[in-house]
Amino acid sequence: MAPERWLFWHRRDLRLADNLGLAAAAAATPAVTGLYVLDPAIVADPLMAPARAWFLCESLRELAARWRAAGSRLLILRGDPAALVPLAAQAAGAAVVAWNREVEPYGRERDRQVAAALRGQGTRVLVDWDQLLVAPEAIRTGAGEPYRVYGPFLRNWRGQVEGRAARGAGSAGSLEPVAAPSGLLDLDPGALQGERASLWEALPRLDAMPSAEELGFSFSGADLCPCRPGEAAALSQLQAFADGGVNGGPLTAYEPGRNLPGEAGTSGLSAALSFGTLSPRQAWAAAREARALARSTEALTSIGVWEQELAWREFYQQALFHFPELADGPYRPQWRHFPWEDDPVRLRAWEEGLTGLPIIDAAMRQLNESGWMHNRCRMIVASYLVKDLIIDWRHGERAFMVRLVDGDLAANNGGWQWSASSGMDPRPLRIFNPSTQAAKFDPEATYIRRWLPELAHVATADLISGDIAPLERRGHPAPIVSHKIQQARFKALYAALPRG
Known part of the structure; x- marks a missing residue:
């Protein structure tokens, strides 16, 4: 008797190795067919970068x-x-369709509709979490509420993760990555008969995945982008970053390397984690291996900081899961009344990297040309847009989403609300001085010169401060605002906000 056919529906888990939903399907039957649906609601979304x-x-x-x-x-x-x-389930004669759950509001509603339709036609559904180390429902405060502050969340999250990591491979809930399935049995379309054959022919199948250009997108920054597509590239990047903790890879110098945009101190795995070409368990396992081999306090500290970054990723995802209204506006209610100035000329200058402040313009040039921006610079340019230009953070959130290779609703929204002081942050009025940030994290202006080669001749001190003589600018604009003046103005507007 032929084994039962299952479909596995890929979404944000574009890999075979350590894919929990796929592993469950392959454990039940070798007759598993992969499925991906190119959803117009996502591909044709105006925010699709x-x-x-x-x-x-x-x-x-x-x-x-x-x-x-x-x-x-x-x-x-x-x-x-x-x-x-x-x-597709009817055409394939699938008894079960399996997939991994999502946190975003659109994906959750879509999945509810799909599950209802499948069950209505008698097809079973298998769903579980894969993209998080700790499921949102499994992490709560002592009062049983979702976490709103990162620090307590981190302590609970780390305790759960380390407890599961201590379990042996094969144990229930273990964090040990599982191997990719092999020896699967393919579906033979030629053997389909009757209604199933007709349904198969009616499916809007693509014989091959079209390129981005064939879908109507033009991206010329592939060679500049540090994020590399595909499962093989993600694993290769992870190995190069973690380096087993032996040869001094970037992970063992992550602190302070992660804050230096002029150096290759980050993993470049943000898009891989967002699209699921890499699993969070694979990332955690690499950190654990590096920790076991580390031989210095500095290396152990760096590994711990990277683990905290994985926790930040999950904090923002669980926040969006429990508070989907975050996608539409500020978490702190007083920010709904902030009198944003929203000057379109200043917004355009920021988007195009023409603010006259080299660290801001270099970061926006990196984003526009490569589809990616160093995380330290994301914080600097976000603070500048909101608290120097006094422009609604949602304009910045959108500008990032239409450009970022790793654009992720939860992380992008969480990061912008953190920078705007409108989100889940016990320190609500954080303001970055762009020149101070440049002096601290790009002291030789290496990053600035990399992305603003037209200003490479300018003295380092002037590149950092933005105080560049007109003739030295060679067409690059003077600063469009004064940080000192705008900071005072922003603080006055904030002080006038209604409380309560």
């Missing part, structure tokens, strides 16, 4: 090849998942 379209398309090309190597196939459809996933 060309860099993300590139990363998605290239990752899916590799994923399809991996499915073939495992013995089966990745079925790629184009259309509405609510209609196509149930139709």
Whole structure:
């Protein structure tokens, strides 16, 4: 008797290795077919960045090849998942459709619709968490509430993660990554008969994953982007970053290397974690291995800081899961009344990297050309937009989403609300001085010169301060605002906000 056919529906888990939903499917039956639905609601979204379209398309090309190597196939459809996933299940004769859960409001509602349609036609559904080390429902305060502050969240989260990491491989809830499935049994479309054959022919199948250009996106920054698409590249980058803790890889110098945009001190894995070409368990396992081999206090500190960054990622995701209204506005209610000035000329200057402050303009140049920006610079440019230009943080959030290769609703929204002081942060009025930040984290102006080569001749001190003589600017604009004046103005507007 032929084994039961299952479908595994990929979304933000574009890999075969350590994919918990796929592993569960492969443990139940070798007859597993992969499915990806190119959803117009995502691909045609005005916020879809060309860099993300590139990363998605290239990752899916590799994923399809991996499915073939495992013995089966990745079925790629184009259309509405609510209609196509149930139709694909009928055509394939699938008894079960499995997938991994999501935190974003759109994805959760889409999944509810798909699950209802599948159950309505008699197809079973298997869903669980994969993109988080600790599920949102499993981490609560002592009062049973979701966490609103990172510090207490981190302590609870780390305790749970380390407890699970101590369990042996194969134990329930273990964090040990699982191998990719192999020896799968492919679906033979030629053997389909009757209604199933007709349904199969009716599926809007793509014989091959189109390129980003074929989908209407133009991205010329692939060579500049540190995030590399595909499962193989993600694992290679993780290995190079973690380096086993032996040869002094970037992970063992992550603190302070992570804050120096002129150096290659970060992992470059943000897009891999967002798209799921890498699992958080693989990232955690690499950190654990590096910790076991580390031989200095500095290395151990650096590894711990990177683990905290993984926790920040999960904090923002659990926040969006429990408070989906964060996607639409500020967490702190008084910010709904802030009198933003929203000068469109200043906003455009910020977006185009023409504010006259070299550290701001270099960061925006990096974003516009590579589809990525160093995290320290994300904080600097966000603070500048909100608290120097006095522009609503949501304009910045949108500007990032239409450009970032790692644009992730939870992380991007969380980061912008942190910078704007409108989010879950016990220190609500944080203001960065751009020149002070540049002096501290790019003291030789290495990063500034990299992205603003037209100003490479300018003295380092002037590049950091932005106080550049007109002739030295060679067409680059003078600062459009004074930080000292704008900081005072912002504080006065904040002080006048209604409380309560």
